[in-house]
Amino acid sequence: MIPRRPLLRLALVVLVAAGLVAGVRALRPVPDTRETLYLFGTLVEVEIHGTPEAEARAAIADVGAHLQTIHRDWHAWRPGLLEDLNAAIAAGRPFTVDDALARVLRQGRDLSCASGGLFDPAIGALVEAWGFHADTPPEGDPPPAATIAALVARHPRMTDLRIDGNVVRSTNPAVQLDLGAYAKGAALDLAAADLRAAGVSDAVLNAGGGVQVIGQHGARPWRVAIRDPFQWGVVAALSLRPGEALHTSGNYERFLEAGGVRFSHILDPRKGQPVQGIVSVSVLDTNGARADAAATALGVAGAQDWPAVAAAMGVGAVLVISDDGTMRATPAMRARLEPVSGGFPGPIEVMPLPEGVSPPACPPDPAPAPAPAPTPSP
Ligand code: ADP
Ligand code: MG
Numbered sequence: 001m002i003p004r005r006p007l008l009r010l011a012l013v014v015l016v017a018a019g020l021v022a023g024v025r026a027l028r029p030v031p032d033t034r035e036t037l038y039l040f041g042t043l044v045e046v047e048i049h050g051t052p053e054a055e056a057r058a059a060i061a062d063v064g065a066h067l068q069t070i071h072r073d074w075h076a077w078r079p080g081l082l083e084d085l086n087a088a089i090a091a092g093r094p095f096t097v098d099d100a101l102a103r104v105l106r107q108g109r110d111l112s113c114a115s116g117g118l119f120d121p122a123i124g125a126l127v128e129a130w131g132f133h134a135d136t137p138p139e140g141d142p143p144p145a146a147t148i149a150a151l152v153a154r155h156p157r158m159t160d161l162r163i164d165g166n167v168v169r170s171t172n173p174a175v176q177l178d179l180g181a182y183a184k185g186a187a188l189d190l191a192a193a194d195l196r197a198a199g200v201s202d203a204v205l206n207a208g209g210g211v212q213v214i215g216q217h218g219a220r221p222w223r224v225a226i227r228d229p230f231q232w233g234v235v236a237a238l239s240l241r242p243g244e245a246l247h248t249s250g251n252y253e254r255f256l257e258a259g260g261v262r263f264s265h266i267l268d269p270r271k272g273q274p275v276q277g278i279v280s281v282s283v284l285d286t287n288g289a290r291a292d293a294a295a296t297a298l299g300v301a302g303a304q305d306w307p308a309v310a311a312a313m314g315v316g317a318v319l320v321i322s323d324d325g326t327m328r329a330t331p332a333m334r335a336r337l338e339p340v341s342g343g344f345p346g347p348i349e350v351m352p353l354p355e356g357v358s359p360p361a362c363p364p365d366p367a368p369a370p371a372p373a374p375t376p377s378p
Helices: 006-027 053-073 081-090 099-114 124-129 145-153 183-197 288-313
Strands: 033-039 042-048 161-164 167-170 203-207 210-214 222-227 234-240 245-250 255-258 261-264 278-285 317-322 327-329 348-350
Touching: 033 053, 042 053, 042 183, 053 081, 053 099, 053 183, 081 099, 081 167, 099 161, 099 183, 099 288, 124 145, 183 203, 183 210, 183 245, 183 288, 203 222, 210 222, 210 288, 222 245, 222 278, 234 317, 245 288, 278 288, 288 317
Parallel strands: 327 348
Antiparallel strands: 033 042, 042 203, 161 167, 203 210, 210 245, 222 234, 245 278, 255 261, 278 317, 317 327
């Protein structure tokens, strides 16, 4: 006969109940947590999967605070760290920035160098001259040709920067930094790192034209779409793999309209003129800053040259849409594009990237100052 052991029986009941509860929990997934933040002049949607809501909301609040700081520190035309740095550069003075700005400037300088200067965040004065240092699209006439010619003649370039630790100086006082072409990508890289550090393993960050994912949405990948630059709708969908970023630069959101002509907010640093011909460039990469910078650079490069510039910048998956509606994609991008509602808006021409393209050699940072010699003790 089994001895009556009420305590053991009770423990068994508790364990079974606990097991059942755990089983029920496993069957009922944690709901997704979604929040929208307003940053960088756009809405940033954050969606977290598989993290309990309280933790997810706390992680989003921290990311929001971090992005807010970046927004202020990296802003091109409002008071903040970057504006102070620009004032110092114009005055020929060195200026000490924080780690995050030093890092993003190094990254911007290297990407600019790789792009052959087609992506060049040193052209802030040109961007301002075209009226794009404002929250609303500019109105009125384009700037006088002489103004633009004078600014181009001063050749501001990212490669004029010397970044020694956190001390930034420029060999050219015409450099005025505007990080608008890659700040969103760089910021989403940092936000994704924050989420990972907070223990989030599956999330998507979507900031108008820029998307970055962590992990998957449960058993399936995060799916995103590329906007149609000509009308309301999308040209294709894509399933993003863990850690990927997709950035699209286009002239359909911010532009100057004058005399029936639409002037893009993406400028060719060589001529100081808005780019023409290409209306949308999407780049898929594992680094958001590089994808965003490349999307801008390839628009400047134009229909002939973009494949060589993509190769030099090290990006493989690109979709380019021209103003006549032509769509061209690299093989790596074409393989990832999925039609939405029955098909693509038109044929997609496949453009292989040239092989053996190496980026131009970029100037190294100054060598770190030698450690001071120890003072001899008396
Ligand atoms: P979007 O805002 O559509 O994502 P971009 O990423 O290309 O577009 O960013 C465009 C912004 O970058 C402009 O508003 C301007 O501030 C800046 N910019 C314009 N042309 C260049 C360029 N050739 N290189 C670097 N920055 C640029
Ligand atoms: Mg860009």
